[in-house]
Amino acid sequence: xxxxxxxVGAGFAxxxxxxxxKGCDCDITLIDQRNHHLFQPLLxxxxxxxxxTSDIAWPxxxxxxxxxxxxxxxxxxxxxxxxxxxxxxxxxxxVPYDTLVIATGARHAYFGKDHWEVDAPGxxxxxxxxxxxRRLLLAFERAEVTEDKTEREAQLTFAVxxxxxxxxxxxxxxxxxxxxxxxxxxxxxxxxRAKVLLVEAGPRILPAFGDRxxxxxxxxxxxxxxxxxxxxxxxxxxxxxIVLGGEFIPARTVxxxxxxxxxxxxxxxxxxxxxxxxxxxxxxLTLPGDPSIFVLxxxxxxxxxxxxxxxxxxxxxxxxxxxxxxxxxxxKGRKPPGSxxxxxxxxxxxxxxxxxxxxxGRFQMKGWLAWWVWGIAHIYFLIGARSRLFVSLSWxxxxxxxxxxxxxxxxxxxxxxxxxxxxxxxxxxEGPRV
Amino acid sequence: xxxxxxxVGAGFAxxxxxxxxKGCDCDITLIDQRNHHLFQPLLxxxxxxxxxTSDIAWPxxxxxxxxxxxxxxxxxxxxxxxxxxxxxxxxxxxVPYDTLVIATGARHAYFGKDHWEVDAPGxxxxxxxxxxxRRLLLAFERAEVTEDKTEREAQLTFAVxxxxxxxxxxxxxxxxxxxxxxxxxxxxxxxxRAKVLLVEAGPRILPAFGDRxxxxxxxxxxxxxxxxxxxxxxxxxxxxxIVLGGEFIPARTVxxxxxxxxxxxxxxxxxxxxxxxxxxxxxxLTLPGDPSIFVLxxxxxxxxxxxxxxxxxxxxxxxxxxxxxxxxxxxKGRKPPGSxxxxxxxxxxxxxxxxxxxxxGRFQMKGWLAWWVWGIAHIYFLIGARSRLFVSLSWxxxxxxxxxxxxxxxxxxxxxxxxxxxxxxxxxxEGPRV
Numbered sequence: 001x002x003x004x005x006x007x008v009g010a011g012f013a014x015x016x017x018x019x020x021x022k023g024c025d026c027d028i029t030l031i032d033q034r035n036h037h038l039f040q041p042l043l044x045x046x047x048x049x050x051x052x053t054s055d056i057a058w059p060x061x062x063x064x065x066x067x068x069x070x071x072x073x074x075x076x077x078x079x080x081x082x083x084x085x086x087x088x089x090x091x092x093x094x095v096p097y098d099t100l101v102i103a104t105g106a107r108h109a110y111f112g113k114d115h116w117e118v119d120a121p122g123x124x125x126x127x128x129x130x131x132x133x134r135r136l137l138l139a140f141e142r143a144e145v146t147e148d149k150t151e152r153e154a155q156l157t158f159a160v161x162x163x164x165x166x167x168x169x170x171x172x173x174x175x176x177x178x179x180x181x182x183x184x185x186x187x188x189x190x191x192x193r194a195k196v197l198l199v200e201a202g203p204r205i206l207p208a209f210g211d212r213x214x215x216x217x218x219x220x221x222x223x224x225x226x227x228x229x230x231x232x233x234x235x236x237x238x239x240x241x242i243v244l245g246g247e248f249i250p251a252r253t254v255x256x257x258x259x260x261x262x263x264x265x266x267x268x269x270x271x272x273x274x275x276x277x278x279x280x281x282x283x284x285l286t287l288p289g290d291p292s293i294f295v296l297x298x299x300x301x302x303x304x305x306x307x308x309x310x311x312x313x314x315x316x317x318x319x320x321x322x323x324x325x326x327x328x329x330x331x332k333g334r335k336p337p338g339s340x341x342x343x344x345x346x347x348x349x350x351x352x353x354x355x356x357x358x359x360x361g362r363f364q365m366k367g368w369l370a371w372w373v374w375g376i377a378h379i380y381f382l383i384g385a386r387s388r389l390f391v392s393l394s395w396x397x398x399x400x401x402x403x404x405x406x407x408x409x410x411x412x413x414x415x416x417x418x419x420x421x422x423x424x425x426x427x428x429x430e431g432p433r434v
Numbered sequence: 435x436x437x438x439x440x441x442v443g444a445g446f447a448x449x450x451x452x453x454x455x456k457g458c459d460c461d462i463t464l465i466d467q468r469n470h471h472l473f474q475p476l477l478x479x480x481x482x483x484x485x486x487t488s489d490i491a492w493p494x495x496x497x498x499x500x501x502x503x504x505x506x507x508x509x510x511x512x513x514x515x516x517x518x519x520x521x522x523x524x525x526x527x528x529v530p531y532d533t534l535v536i537a538t539g540a541r542h543a544y545f546g547k548d549h550w551e552v553d554a555p556g557x558x559x560x561x562x563x564x565x566x567x568r569r570l571l572l573a574f575e576r577a578e579v580t581e582d583k584t585e586r587e588a589q590l591t592f593a594v595x596x597x598x599x600x601x602x603x604x605x606x607x608x609x610x611x612x613x614x615x616x617x618x619x620x621x622x623x624x625x626x627r628a629k630v631l632l633v634e635a636g637p638r639i640l641p642a643f644g645d646r647x648x649x650x651x652x653x654x655x656x657x658x659x660x661x662x663x664x665x666x667x668x669x670x671x672x673x674x675x676i677v678l679g680g681e682f683i684p685a686r687t688v689x690x691x692x693x694x695x696x697x698x699x700x701x702x703x704x705x706x707x708x709x710x711x712x713x714x715x716x717x718x719l720t721l722p723g724d725p726s727i728f729v730l731x732x733x734x735x736x737x738x739x740x741x742x743x744x745x746x747x748x749x750x751x752x753x754x755x756x757x758x759x760x761x762x763x764x765x766k767g768r769k770p771p772g773s774x775x776x777x778x779x780x781x782x783x784x785x786x787x788x789x790x791x792x793x794x795g796r797f798q799m800k801g802w803l804a805w806w807v808w809g810i811a812h813i814y815f816l817i818g819a820r821s822r823l824f825v826s827l828s829w830x831x832x833x834x835x836x837x838x839x840x841x842x843x844x845x846x847x848x849x850x851x852x853x854x855x856x857x858x859x860x861x862x863x864e865g866p867r868v
Binding site: 034055057073093130187408 | 488491506561571572831843
């Protein structure tokens with residue numbers, strides 16, 4: 001019987017493992033709870049009406065069509081039975097493995113305030129993106145309808161919590177939506193009066209970047225009409241707004257970009273984890289005490305040179321590559337590559353039209369040139385010629401026409417029936433209210 | 435004060451009224467419960483993974499950006515107070531009118547079996563389309579997972595009820611999905627063994643077309659692996675399958691394309707309606723006894739030469755044009771154009787790659803040439819250069835590569851929380867089951 005490799009999660013890490021294992025004569029099973037691989041670095045562009053969902057998501061089966069050694073399963077993992085080496089699915093099915101790779105990513109974390117999620121959704125899935133898109137667009141619609149000045153101002157206040165790349169990229173486009181795209185379309189409100197807030201508990205925005213680029217980003221956002229508030233934590237969050245350093249700010253649209261929590265892998269494995277729930281792994285990315293299990297990407301706590309490897313796409317791909325090479329070496333009886341070394345591919349973030357920051361070691365770049373480099377790099381990393389063509393064309397179109405292409409409010413009826421987030425959903429569903 | 439024209443519904447009829455009223459120096463308010471105009475003739479292509487939602491839907495505000503005489507309101511109408519000439523919205527707001535145009539379309543009708551909707555969704559909105567897309571794709575996933583042969587066959591049976599153009603177009607693409615796109619992507623099932631059924635209570639498919647084209651369509655569908663069953667009504671419909679002429683057919687995916695019911699306009703107006711709920715209007719499209727109210731499109735029962743004008747896009751546009759010209763004439767004190775005359779622009783339907791039928795008066799066309807004409811005609815009717823470019827490119831890409839571009843299962847989490855269609859939603863949400 002062939003060696004059975006089970007990979008859970010078809011994100012950057014999991015998919016890289018599959019690719020690098022090509023031709024290794026194993027029996028590979030890839031399990032994901034989604035039917036698509038998602039290009040998360042551009043998810044914020046779906047949330048802010050720039051791209052369509054299908055531009056940045058690809059059916060996993062189609063990607064692996066030629067790989068007859070790979071079986072793709074749509075399923076949700078509920079646990080791992082390490083005694084008999086089986087992955088347990090939620091439907092009760094069990095998938096036996098000889099080698100197990102877990103790369104199940106992360107969700108946003110609310111630091112113990114999970115109830116904030118209803119009013120301050122995060123951005124990890126396509127549904128998260130269309131939810132945020134709907135709320136952004138509905139806020140302008142409601143502002144147009146209401147006769148109440150206070151309510152109008154609250155509808156036209158958008159707060160993004162957390163000033164990492166995602167937070168910065170979100171406020172950048174929201175500000176452009178309000179200041180460049182929507183003006184002229186409403187008759188009662190001036191969308192340019194919208195207030196776009198970027199809130200960060202730490203001392204400065206884009207903390208992963210150097211001081212100079214961080215200062216440039218603050219300046220570039222301010223020029224685009226974004227108010228940046230650093231050094232003050234959010235202490236409360238409701239459908240009415242947020243409390244920031246004791247001050248209540250009415251804001252009907254709040255987006256969470258402040259922190260992540262690893263997937264439940266640590267529970268499945270009964271493994272030691274860090275505060276963010278990431279499984280602490282050996283230097284070769286295997287689970288301590290069980291070399292047949294690898295944990296990769298946002299779910300793993302990996303250190304290199306005493307530093308935590310960040311939860312970014314290049315790190316996940318590199319880990320996938322390392323794990324796959326380790327597995328190959330073992331199967332061929334060769335010496336495995338040993339410790340994982342993280343090669344920092346630099347940091348990139350866009351701020352808005354003609355403004356981005358790039359840092360690669362000591363090299364720094366900002367402004368319009370960085371913006372073009374950022375765009376070309378992301379086109380390059382997309383999968384397949386079709387997505388490259390369509391995303392390039394979409395961006396070109398927006399650049400030339402100033403018109404965002406995916407300004408759709410969807411899921412309205414579904415929301416009416418929503419049970420859990422009842423009050424909020426009812427508000428979303430009823431359309432404009434006065 | 436300017437003459438106030440309120441238009442409810444931004445479909446083909448409502449939007450045409452707005453366009454033709456350009457420059458008439460009125461105060462126009464356009465109300466819709468959606469923020470987008472939807473190109474319904476291509477909605478089935480979203481449901482069957484060919485197009486993205488944003489390819490066929492445009493924000494109404496963006497379409498009317500330059501029309502400073504038009505105020506767009508996102509809102510749901512709850513009634514019309516004819517005594518004081520006001521439209522009542524669900525949020526309690528009232529919008530006064532001098533002239534009212536109602537063009538609120540239709541939904542699918544289940545002939546008194548409304549509970550069938552949960553298991554046999556129809557296709558009228560973007561959410562309907564993504565729901566159907568999710569079910570189609572999930573069925574293949576579940577068939578791949580199950581060990582039970584009977585269950586696998588039921589998952590691989592797709593039934594479309596109703597053989598008008600929508601039903602025919604749906605089965606055509608579903609069959610191509612199973613026979614051309616998906617084979618090679620699954621490891622345990624052969625998707626070519628999927629059973630695609632087109633069920634019609636009437637004696638033949640495409641009843642609006644002549645006998646010869648109808649027979650050609652039946653033949654073309656059969657060649658693509660579709661089983662056509664005519665002359666037998668569906669008497670039961672559940673999550674397990676359908677009952678057809680006494681025989682139970684296990685089918686986990688059922689789509690409804692069998693009939694429509696007009697919007698609630700007849701209740702708002704207290705007006706006389708036909709069996710399908712369409713308001714019976716005068717020859718000039720006004721409400722009997724109230725010349726200040728027009729009812730258009732799928733919501734109106736309009737006759738021309740003793741024949742009911744069909745509920746198709748060209749008819750809606752022509753009615754919008756007629757109503758707008760009538761309003762203009764009245765405002766200028768000129769003689770209104772009088773009775774509405776329907777100009778039949780012919781019937782078009784695609785059956786699949788290289789197969790379509792076109793009928794224009796006594797002229798008939800079928801096969802690959804009809805398919806190209808159909809495609810070019812639909813590109814022409816799309817709004818704006820962007821959609822034309824992107825839809826053309828999407829089709830070209832699919833034509834050349836054989837790969838559909840929007841094969842996404844979305845809304846999974848939302849479904850988990852669904853209250854109303856509880857059991858069905860739970861099944862959808864849990865992913866594959868055995």
